[in-house]
Amino acid sequence: MFRSSADLFAELNRMQSLLDQVFPTATSSIRAAAGAGFPVLNVGATPTAIEVQALAPGLDSDKLEITVDRGLLVIAGERKSQLPPAGERTSVYANERFSGPFRRVVSLPEDADAGRVNASYRDGVLRISVARRESSLPRRIEVN
Incomplete structure (x- = not known):
């Protein structure tokens, strides 16, 4: 059967790869949808904004x-x-680029300020910055 535990783990990894190909699962989190969509999103946060x-x-x-x-x-x-x-004399052998309508939804944290959103599009990257509410930002309190 198997010669060593290393062979056993290699075989288990191979089987896991095969299962992942047959039954693809994508990791997801509370703020990101599972699977690939268009456009691909990177979501992060700074102390003052959600980017x-x-x-x-x-x-x-x-x-x-x-x-x-x-x-x-x-x-x-x-x-x-x-x-x-x-109808033109062109054959397409592969088409990997997405085309058509799209819609992506991102859940924002509670301290996001919907009134202060900035968006810019340049070089194929859409950048959206949602500011955090002033009341949720840390502040220094003076002691008298």
């Missing part, structure tokens, strides 16, 4: 819709297909 970066090349920034409502940041839009029109 979201959406990796979304090929978008028209005028067509992006960003809203904050009831603690949810919604990024929606559409990416047009770069494929040639149907």
Whole structure:
């Protein structure tokens, strides 16, 4: 059967890889959805803001819709297909780029200030900064 425990662990790792291919599972957290979506998101926080970066090349920034409502940041839009029109003398062998409408939702923490949101789109990266409420920021108290 197996010669050593190292062989056993190698075989278990191989079986786990096969199972992951057949039944893909994606890790998720309270603030991120499982699986890959478009655009791919990086979400982080600083002491003064929640920072979201959406990796979304090929978008028209005028067509992006960003809203904050009831603690949810919604990024929606559409990416047009770069494929040639149907009927032309071109064959497509692989198409790995996403095209079509999209919508991503990020749950914001309770101290997010929906009235202070900034967004910019440059070089295919959408950057959104949601400020934290002033009342939730640490402050120094003087002792008299």
